[in-house]
Structures are given as C-alpha cells and as structure tokens.
C-alpha cells in the first residue's frame with residue numbers, strides 16, 4: 001500500500017519533469033493530412049508567434065485569425081510559405097466580406113477588388129451567377145470585379161453592398177460578369193519567419209535557443225527520415241523473410257504431393273528412399289520419427305462441421321488446402337497442431353519438430369504414446 005501511495009504521488013512529478021524537458025512536443029492532429037511543423041504549432045507559446053493551430057473534432061486543423069475568426073486549414077506549403085484556408089460553414093464569401101488580416105502574420109498572395117451587390121431575386125433568376133449562401137428568397141447577392149458592370153446594375157434595382165480587395169490565387173483581368181469563384185479556398189502567405197529557403201535545402205527550421213523571434217536552419221536528420229530508415233530496414237527484412245517462407249512452404253507442399261503420388265503405385269522399398277530426394281539440404285541425414293511413434297499420434301476423421309480441436313484454422317498448414325468433410329487429420333499431442341494425416345506423416349518421417357511451432361514431439365520419446373485413438 002505504502003508503495004502504491006508513494007508511486008502515485010511520484011507519478012505527477014515524473015510526468016511534469018518529462019513535460020518540462022519537452023514542453024512543445026505534441027502529436028499531430030488526426031490523420032496527419034496537413035503536416036504541422038515550425039513555424040506552426042498546436043500549442044500556445046510554441047512555434048512562432050501568430051502561428052498557432054488548433055485541432056477540432058473530426059481531425060480538422062484550424063487557424064484563428066485575430067479579427068476574422070476561425071478558418072479550417074486545407075494545406076500548408078512550407079516551401080512557398082503559403083497556407084490554404086476554407087470556411088467551416090461552407091460560405092467563404094461571407095467570411096471574405098469581413099476578412100481583416102491585421103495583427104496576423106498572414107497576407108494575401110494577390111488581391112482583386114470585388115463589388116458585392118444585392119438584387120431582387122426576380123431580375124437575377126437564372127440570368128446571373130449568384131452567391132447562394134448569401135441569398136434568400138427575395139434578394140440575391142452577386143459579386144463582380146467589374147466596376148462598370150456593378151454601376152450598371154446599381155442604376156437598375158440593385159444595391160451595392162461594398163467594394164473590397166479579395167484574396168485571389170492569381171490576378172485576373174476584371175471581367176464583365178458575375179463571379180462564381182469566391183467559393184474557392186483562400187491562399188495566404190507569410191514573410192516572417194523566412195523558412196522557405198531552409199525547407200528547400202532539406203533543413204529543419206526552428207527558433208534559436210533562448211530567442212522568441214530569431215530562427216536558425218539545422219541539417220540534422222529529421223525524425224521522419226530516421227523512421228524512414230527503419231521502414232527501409234523492415235522492407236529488407238520482409239523481402240528476405242517472405243521468399244524464404246514461400247520456399248519452405250513450397251518444399252513442404254512438394255513433399256506432400258510426392259508422397260500422395262508414390263502411395264498410389266510405387267513399391268514401398270522405393271518410398272523409404274523418397275524423403276532424401278526431396279530434402280532441402282541433401283547433406284542432412286534423414287532423422288524423422290519412426291512409424292510407430294507417428295501412428296501413436298491422435299488421428300481423426302473430420303465430420304460435417306469440419307471443426308478441428310486446438311489452435312488450428314480451416315486449412316492444412318502444410319499443403320494449404322482447406323479441410324474437407326471426411327478428411328483424415330492428425331494432431332501433434334504436445335502442441336495440438338493438426339494437419340492432413342498424409343501431409344504430417346510425410347513431414348514427421350523427415351523431421352522431428354512440428355512444422356508450425358517447431359516444438360519437438362520426439363523430446364518425449366523416452367515415454368512414447370502408445371494409446372492410438
């Protein structure tokens with residue numbers, strides 16, 4: 001009890017110590033679709049000032065702009081220093097009408113003046129592109145980059161709401177029509193901190209020690225590259241293990257088939273020689289179990305349910321074919337692994353171990369089973 005109390009009072013201390021050592025380590029938000037790294041960070045006072053990101057339910061990352069509220073982050077381009085944002089409520093034009101980037105480190109990449117108009121729905125109906133999420137049954141909202149078009153409409157029954165510089169991904173010549181493109185994501189850029197160059201050269205950008213604004217570029221291997229190395233190691237191991245396993249299974253199947261063929265017609269004298277012929281390593285002396293030991297292992301004929309006792313599934317691990325009703329199977333008593341009787345008998349004539357778990361049934365040979373079932 002005392003120990004438990006001591007431990008539980010120690011635990012928060014240990015936890016605090018760990019947190020203090022690595023105060024800004026935090027797991028990425030959700031599915032890692034948007035990579036989060038310097039200058040961005042999910043924790044307040046980590047990363048660069050103004051670059052805090054938050055995590056919403058459904059694994060969505062958001063950016064809070066000081067005067068414009070929350071935007072969801074679609075993507076971050078660290079090389080070009082651009083961030084792509086969208087509206088959680090799916091009505092970007094409404095957000096653009098009140099977009100104010102002051103006090104944030106972000107700027108528009110390009111912008112274009114757009115005029116927003118409100119027109120009676122009767123005159124816009126099916127003639128112009130309207131902004132659906134700002135319109136209602138009586139009034140439609142439209143936007144155009146053409147001042148002259150806006151003025152012409154205003155002289156009829158429309159009302160100009162406002163003219164605003166709107167962030168665009170590319171500057172376009174103002175067009176004599178109403179736009180449908182304000183639903184696209186907004187692209188913003190930042191100039192400080194300047195990490196694009198460092199990123200381009202494969203470096204890791206970060207704050208200088210004890211500094212809240214100065215940055216430095218380091219070229220240490222990134223954690224992702226280390227885990228990449230681990231990945232390569234795993235792939236190499238797999239690429240060796242899989243062919244080796246396939247090879248072993250192939251030899252076992254071959255042995256099983258060969259045995260079936262031989263049983264069909266070849267005389268028994270030749271059968272005794274056959275194992276040596278199919279052994280993977282010819283130098284190994286055939287040292288399997290003797291026929292009476294093999295025969296002492298439990299043998300059963302599968303019923304309609306084809307249910308097999310012990311840690312077995314529906315296929316024979318040696319020939320990889322499914323067990324069928326009335327198949328004769330034999331199980332190794334020590335480990336309870338079962339196989340087609342033909343397959344395992346052939347195996348045990350050449351080997352003394354279970355082909356699945358490599359347990360050695362002959363280890364108990366000093367006290368052999370003599371009660372056949």
Ligand SMILES: *[C@@H]1O[C@H](CO)[C@@H](O)[C@H](O)[C@H]1NC(C)=O
Nearest residue numbers: 066067098099100101102103
């Ligand atoms: C942005 O908001 C701030 C604070 O409300 C205000 O001082 C500033 O004038 C606004 N900028 C624009 C372009 O509206």
Ligand SMILES: *[C@@H]1O[C@H](CO)[C@@H](O)[C@H](O)[C@H]1NC(C)=O
Nearest residue numbers: 111112113114163164165166
């Ligand atoms: C947008 O309008 C402002 C005045 O509201 C003007 O100063 C600016 O030059 C215009 N920009 C473009 C690209 O037309």
Ligand SMILES: *[C@@H]1O[C@H](CO)[C@@H](O)[C@H](O)[C@H]1NC(C)=O
Nearest residue numbers: 118134135136137138139140
């Ligand atoms: C539709 O919107 C206009 C403003 O654009 C507003 O004056 C009007 O009351 C709204 N009508 C309805 C039915 O909500």
Ligand SMILES: *[C@@H]1O[C@H](CO)[C@@H](O)[C@H](O)[C@H]1NC(C)=O
Nearest residue numbers: 207208209210211212214216
């Ligand atoms: C960083 O700040 C700590 C105290 O906050 C100080 O002990 C340490 O010497 C400083 N290191 C450098 C390189 O300035």
